[in-house]
Amino acid sequence: MSSDPSDLANLRDIVLPPPVPYWPPAPGWWMLAALVAALLALLVARQILRHRHDAYRRAALRELAALPAPLDARGAQALSAILKRTALVAFPRAEVAQLTGAQWLRFLDTTGRMQAFETGPAAPLPQIALGASVPVDDGAIRHAARDWIRRHRAEGS
Numbered sequence: 001m002s003s004d005p006s007d008l009a010n011l012r013d014i015v016l017p018p019p020v021p022y023w024p025p026a027p028g029w030w031m032l033a034a035l036v037a038a039l040l041a042l043l044v045a046r047q048i049l050r051h052r053h054d055a056y057r058r059a060a061l062r063e064l065a066a067l068p069a070p071l072d073a074r075g076a077q078a079l080s081a082i083l084k085r086t087a088l089v090a091f092p093r094a095e096v097a098q099l100t101g102a103q104w105l106r107f108l109d110t111t112g113r114m115q116a117f118e119t120g121p122a123a124p125l126p127q128i129a130l131g132a133s134v135p136v137d138d139g140a141i142r143h144a145a146r147d148w149i150r151r152h153r154a155e156g157s
Contacts, residue, residue, distance in 0.1 A: 116144035
């Protein structure tokens with residue numbers, strides 16, 4: 001080696017640093033992982049609470065599915081009772097308990113955001129429950145009840 005710094009004999013290969021290891025991750029990745037874990041825990045907790053909160057809906061849908069096929073007076077009364085019990089769980093008793101007839105149908109349409117009870121295919125439900133023989137579409141009435149059970153929302157929720 002010569003003492004001349006520009007001499008080509010003094011050249012050496014470039015020394016590369018060792019590769020950056022993947023583990024342990026940098027602190028930012030740990031914070032991001034903690035944030036994602038916390039968000040997932042909140043999401044799971046929210047889903048569990050929603051599932052528990054909607055247990056009354058599942059029970060009402062099971063009862064509705066168990067009703068006998070031809071919707072006679074007894075079946076219409078049972079269907080109305082299922083809807084009323086469901087409403088009593090979801091809404092204040094003072095708001096729901098006294099409703100009958102047209103007011104009850106209006107309440108169902110309003111809270112279900114639908115037009116199936118007051119003017120739709122389920123409008124004759126009170127008459128059927130009282131024993132009147134009116135032409136009905138059994139499937140449409142059941143469908144309207146099923147939709148209301150699934151869709152109803154209280155004013156604040």
